[in-house]
Amino acid sequence: MVVRVLRLGHRSERDRRITTHVCLVARAFGADEVVVSGENAGEAVSSVEKIVLKWGGDFSVKFDKNWRKILLGAKKKKHLIVHLTMYGERVQDVVSAVRASKDVLVVVGAEKVPREVYELADYNVSVTSQPHSEVAALAVFLHEFFEGKELEKKFEGAKLKLIPSSRGKKFSE
């Protein structure tokens, strides 16, 4: 099973931090790869690469301007395309159907998402039908998709590892 995330419509200045959060959430909540599309995302990509080097795990992040090619490629490989949007069907109603698919491409937009994305998606899915955050929508979607098991994920080859602690900050080798 491969779970990829496509971050659409990145704007260099305005979205730098939000896009970084999207990428880090993809990694922390069990996705295998994130692709950032839109304007140049060099800064976001390299800060995520640094996190991967330090905190481990097999996660790749890249920039690709051509989101349409990625969506069409996913369709061709019969990967399920799930577009997260507040307008979509409720996650609690469709997540088990989505889970039945082997490989999934989860699409999260920025401000404006082209009509074509809604059409190409196998599922348009909402996490609450309220305006909030693509970062939160992605996290809760992946959490539901993996049924909470992603919280137990091990990140191999980490230089830095935390030991959960009630008060302090504890690290292990």
Next chain:
Amino acid sequence: MVVRVLRLGHRSERDRRITTHVCLVARAFGADEVVVSGENAGEAVSSVEKIVLKWGGDFSVKFDKNWRKILLGAKKKKHLIVHLTMYGERVQDVVSAVRASKDVLVVVGAEKVPREVYELADYNVSVTSQPHSEVAALAVFLHEFFEGKELEKKFEGAKLKLIPSSRGKKFSE
């Protein structure tokens, strides 16, 4: 039961969008109130107020520079203080204990959180022990805390309401 969120250490320029996302997530995932602390958060507060007017629900957002007073006030009223931090105990291990409390103050920090917050918190809680996003941590924490029931929440008095849809954008009156 009252669930409040305290956003710590807001920086006017740098955190404007992230803080807005934190506030909107607090609202969408069932909290009653968010308090933003740190530097002036006027812009974030007013954009959240606009969302509340349009999308309904009984949710308040305010700015208060004095986070210590809020934490000590919560302690005095015997509200449980839950500080979300990647260093904390795992959410999957402690959420049922947290749920037993009537009133909860959930604290989410920005870059640097003062030592005192870790000490004043009844629980320091991590959502994965990986670096990602306070927006995502808050969403998944509230989702776990409310056991997914927050996804069914109705927002009374909304001027705008969505009807979940597999393709288009559907609104109701």
